[in-house]
Amino acid sequence: MTDENQDTLSKRATLRDVAKAAGVSHTTVSNAFARPDQLSAPLRERVLTTARALGYAGPNPAARSLRTGRHGAIGLAFSEDLPYAFSDPTAIGFLQGVAEACRGLRTNLLLIATRTLAAADDPAGPDGVQAVRDAAVDGFVLYSLARDSPVVASVSARGLPHVAVDQPRLPGVPYVGIDDEGGARRAAEHLLAFGHRRFAILSLKLGSDGRDGVASPGRVAAATYSVPASRLAGYRAALARGGVDPAAVPVLECALNDERRAHDQLLPLLGTKQRPTAILAMSDRLALGAVAAARAAGLTVPGDLSVVGFDDVAGDGLESSFLTTVRQPHAEKGRLALQMLAAPGGPQQRVLPAELVVRASSARVTAPQSADGT
Amino acid sequence: MTDENQDTLSKRATLRDVAKAAGVSHTTVSNAFARPDQLSAPLRERVLTTARALGYAGPNPAARSLRTGRHGAIGLAFSEDLPYAFSDPTAIGFLQGVAEACRGLRTNLLLIATRTLAAADDPAGPDGVQAVRDAAVDGFVLYSLARDSPVVASVSARGLPHVAVDQPRLPGVPYVGIDDEGGARRAAEHLLAFGHRRFAILSLKLGSDGRDGVASPGRVAAATYSVPASRLAGYRAALARGGVDPAAVPVLECALNDERRAHDQLLPLLGTKQRPTAILAMSDRLALGAVAAARAAGLTVPGDLSVVGFDDVAGDGLESSFLTTVRQPHAEKGRLALQMLAAPGGPQQRVLPAELVVRASSARVTAPQSADGT
DNA sequence: TATGCTATCTTGAACGGTCAAGAAAGAGGA
DNA sequence: TCCTCTTTCTTGACCGTTCAAGATAGCATA
Structure with a gap:
């Protein structure tokens, strides 16, 4: 909240600001953060120092994702209200397995706040649909969704890899159950x-x-x-x-x-x-x-x-x-689901x-x- | 996984592809998705139809975030291994409150896989730090972190609004406990x-x-x-x-x-x-x-x-x-934390x-x- | 000395949206 | 009839990265 170490209070510093301040190219700054082997150690140190001095928080995740097409997160779509899911021991066990696998894959977990009972007055359609559209993820896990859930269609429309768990099988979609x-x-x-x-x-x-x-x-x-x-x-x-x-x-x-x-x-x-x-x-x-x-x-x-x-x-x-x-095996389902997402080409069904x-x-x-x- | 309804198999369709196909400008296509009141209903219908035909999945979340600076998600950083958090009833109760508030705010919840016990051989530093840096979120909730956790520093460096819950108070940071x-x-x-x-x-x-x-x-x-x-x-x-x-x-x-x-x-x-x-x-x-x-x-x-x-x-x-x-009141803590994130200016401490x-x-x-x- | 190779750094072009400003056309008022 | 306002759509710039390709220098090799 406090902007103490931000030199230009008007705007957040970017790669290019750091580059200018350090007297190097913007790519060099980028490499200092993402590819340490691409520049000499002393220069890297200097760049990181000036970055810190400018209050540069590191590469903007959105910009990085836009360029690379990767997000470092997978989305988890539930059938239930999200709050309810946290009170269901079955869902929790599954989540535990998913979380464990996420940690192994160094990926974050985006919980998608979906609600099957759509609010009728919602212009964007049922709750979950917009949430799925906006989700910055590399893939989805569908957990316990209804056959006719709009969320399923929404995920499928995103064209990202996804896995279905404990729910009706979808043609061409890996399944764990x-x-x-x-x-x-x-x-x-x-x-x-x-x-x-x-x-x-x-x-x-x-x-x-x-x-x-x-x-x-x-x-x-x-x-x-x-x-x-x-x-x-x-x-x-x-x-x-x-x-x-x-x-x-x-x-x-x-x-x-x-x-x-x-x-x-x-x-x-x-x-x-x-x-x-x-x-x-x-x-x-x-x-x-x-x-x-x-x-x-x-x-x-x-x-x-x-x-x-x-x-x-x-x-x-x-x-x-x-x-x-x-x-x-609750947690095992979660682990398997993420494994199938991360390493496609294996078996498409695990029962x-x-x-x-x-x-x-x-x-x-x-x-x-x-x-x-x- | 299947690319059946993708006309150009080589690449994913973009706004501009849809615009060209529909004979309109790219902005119009953008508006068709995000601002229905900016164009006539029949045109919007036509645009959405051609979008569907091209297999356009809707605006790319990363690009949108880059431009708007908003992500539609908040990050939750735990002290514990993520999997463990799901087995702790206290954490679950808190999560339930957070999830509930998220649904109200129409925002997704990014669980950040942090681990306090850093793997020594990790070049990117302790686990959570990189995850926090890469998190495409509008704010953070810090839950039950240690005073000296590198994750705290990492979040603070991001310069995004954040709230501390059940953990040492941080100067200038809203607190719930x-x-x-x-x-x-x-x-x-x-x-x-x-x-x-x-x-x-x-x-x-x-x-x-x-x-x-x-x-x-x-x-x-x-x-x-x-x-x-x-x-x-x-x-x-x-x-x-x-x-x-x-x-x-x-x-x-x-x-x-x-x-x-x-x-x-x-x-x-x-x-x-x-x-x-x-x-x-x-x-x-x-x-x-x-x-x-x-x-x-x-x-x-x-x-x-x-x-x-x-x-x-x-x-x-x-x-x-x-x-x-x-x-x-476990869940209440979560609700309050998100409320303080969403509507700053209120009380900075809730005990x-x-x-x-x-x-x-x-x-x-x-x-x-x-x-x-x- | 000429040549190739490696290490290090730079240049310029995407990535795919949104936004501000502007143009065109039709409606309404004096 | 002329002017203004609104509705509807378009143009061009920009968000902040990463990446491919190129430039430069240093060094070893022939």
């Missing part, structure tokens, strides 16, 4: 093996409209987020093979990956006579909500209700070390494993039961 | 009021060298991080006033805000005859480590050991709703309150005791 369907299938098989016949599914959001509640078959079919769609497919495949009609299993959609929502959605269902004995939750957060709902309904876990989550998030708290869940981790929140069903609860 | 000293004082007073006389302090890192262990008086005096220093001062002021000699209270420094480190450091101390009956922890993470250590030592909390944390982080898990702690929240991890000391444990 996990075996969502397989992981979900194993979760359901596990509960079926324990004799469960009455299920409920706690689903992550299927569409961008922020709707909560029981998802109709139509809504399920039209899901624009691939991760919940795949997990749902996995659950259902296993259920069908196990002799349980998937169509009869309620899908409770939670617009946010939130314990409270899961709790609120599930609680009424637990009061019914035909209450489920097992919950398939698409995230650990939702699973913890189910546990809370069970407690509120006077049921024990896993005595009265078995719960299987997804993600194997945290590991710090007590709760998570109790949850049966499906483990996925990482999702393995079932059996802990204490699932158990054999107490009384034998038929699908209709008799 | 909390009442660390007061919060710490209240934590200690709370335990003193419960009759505790034998304390141990679990401290966040005091220096950038990654050292763990009992901090010597010299090390404490030379602390380069202001937050731990202030909290320590608060603890000690209260202890002294309560008749406990602060110099006799061990300060266990944890290089990382980590349950395990706190656990490992504290455990041996709990085995001694003169074991502390109360722990002052500078974060909830460290406090949870203390709880774990107590459990490992066969002690109960708060029966045998009282623990007071700091941060009031999460609120989700079971553990945190049990911890007596000092609450601070937010830190209030004691009494829960179940602290209690009256069981047996009366003197400071020497007899």
Whole structure:
């Protein structure tokens, strides 16, 4: 804020100002900063000294980028509100991997403030689109975006390399994801093996409209987020093979990956006579909500209700070390995504494993039961 | 990756290419994108159509920034490894506030991959310095940096507006923080009021060298991080006033805000005859480590050991709703920091309150005791 | 002595936008 | 009818770098 060491207060010093002051050409000054081997050491020292004296802050990044075409940053586009992303443990784990890879590549990370629910009065179109257009980056990572997200189109229009993670595959675009369907299938098989016949599914959001509640078959079919769609497919495949009609299993959609929502959605269902004995939750957060709902309904876990989550998030708290869940390598996805961006030519698809981790929140069903609860 | 809709495969289309194709001047094309009111609607439509046809991705961000001097992004410089920052709940809370404010300001967020422990062989100096120099941003937020961090100097050299958060104050630089000293004082007073006389302090890192262990008086005096220093001062002021000699209270420094480190450091101390009956922890993470250590030592909390944390982080898990702690408004700090960046001229310092929240991890000391444990 | 080579520095031209100023044409008022 | 104002579009300069190519000198080689 203070301009103490700025000789010409009117304007910021440039390469040429430094050059003039040091009695050398502008290119020499440029080289002093960027290519030390191109000039003698004493001259370089002199140039850097006069630069400091003039308050020259180093080459203007915009000018450099314009000339070189490189920015030294990659952009990360989220589906969620950015603030929300920081509260989601899954996203955080992914971010951690991305950040780690960035450090290795000596590149900065530009978080793009995108919002799927566009403000209608916005002349520049949905929020994220302009942000993507203006992003000074060398490539993009698309994380968990909806199939129809305008941000996807916007990124694709930029013509920069990009990678899609945990979202619908795009033709010709490298992809990183996990075996969502397989992981979900194993979760359901596990509960079926324990004799469960009455299920409920706690689903992550299927569409961008922020709707909560029981998802109709139509809504399920039209899901624009691939991760919940795949997990749902996995659950259902296993259920069908196990002799349980998937169509009869309620899908409770939670617009946010939130314990409270899961709790609120599930609680009424637990009061019914035909209450489920097992919950398939698409995230650990939702699973913890189910546990809370069970407690509120006077049921024990896993005595009265078995719960299987997804993600194997945290590991710090007590709760998570109790949850049966499906483990996925969060940070690894981030690392791989950046690797694919940085070194194209490798495999264009990486599907990482999702393995079932059996802990204490699932158990054999107490009384034998038929699908209709008799 | 695919160049399907690029007419001239050799090079990316520019404003002028579009202008030529549409039969208008380059300025008109520029206006079509940036200033819709400067040209008639039908012409604008025509221009945008030909732009799309040529695969023109919109104005080059670097060129635009060069001319306008604005970047539409603010830089966030951390003290920690970026990946680590994503695992620290305090940092996450702050980031959430920053991200929220960014969305409001329609600005992107550039995370700067800085590392305090410089790689010695790095010609460009410590990691973060170059990253700061190259950052295409309109301002910086400095979060939790050490007094002597090269990143601070680097940011200051850029001559852009910046705000310091949770770190040593810089002359002339706006500051956002909390009442660390007061919060710490209240934590200690709370335990003193419960009759505790034998304390141990679990401290966040005091220096950038990654050292763990009992901090010597010299090390404490030379602390380069202001937050731990202030909290320590608060603890000690209260202890002294309560008749406990602060110099006799061990300060266990944890290089990382980590349950395990706190656990490992504290455990041996709990085995001694003169074991502390109360722990002052500078974060909830460290406090949870203390709880774990107590459990490992066969002690109960708060029966045998009282623990007071700091941060009031999460609120989700079971553990945190049990911890007596000092609450601070994490996200609010982020919001304020960006507000001060965006609208200079307001107050240059904001010190937010830190209030004691009494829960179940602290209690009256069981047996009366003197400071020497007899 | 002529020649080539290396090390060091300079020259001039991009990079791709935005902006200030100006030109042309049509509308409105005296 | 003439003048002014507004709308709409154009012209040319400039933002601050990096890069390719060239100039100069020093030195070794033939």
